[in-house]
Amino acid sequence: MDTPAELDALVPDWLAVPDVAEALGVDVVKVRSLLRERQLLSTRRGERNVVSVPADFVVDGAIVKGLPGLITLLSDSGYDDEAALRWMFTPDDSLPGTPVQALRENRGTEVKRRAQALAF
Template sequence: MHSYTTWLTLSELIERTGLSHNQVRRLIEDDVLPAVKDGSELRVPGAFLDGDSPRNDVRGTVTLLLDIGFSRAEAIDWMLTAEDSLGTSPIEALQQGRKAEVRRVAQALA
């Protein structure tokens, strides 16, 4: 797991978003908030939230990565790792409003 980002547990996500347990689980299952297992607990990068809400640009990017053969863990790792062609990590580029550029770079990985 990347240490530069905060990793949120299911309980922390419920508290932060104000959503029910079932709603948060659905967001995880639908890759709106992609998660990885840490021991027996699911964790989601805090960077995948915009304030207290899921970022609306994460799901499409992660879906693209899954479609080209990445595992969920690999997709999350790619989103959080500095990408030379972007000059920053993909999640930081998304936060800067560079969704089309991030998706072009992700597509080129196929």
């Protein structure tokens, strides 16, 4: 199944698993492990159904601080991977920006507070 156009429109850049491995300085097996452990989220994209991770999840050779915890919060609130990605990349004027931008700018507390509120 291809990624919906809406998700592609929200996420500016994607990385294939080998590119994530290079960005993190690890091997492909480690990236697949991070995906299984839900430290990162991915979706399949394009004609070849390539496993892809949003490029914004990696900064300065590391996973964005707070991302694994946010993934857990959204999952606990009933969000599947696609819905979680959509939520993380949808602009929120009250943040401002997107939840992922806020995480990248070290404003994770407010993002997590909003994610927790989704469960109620």
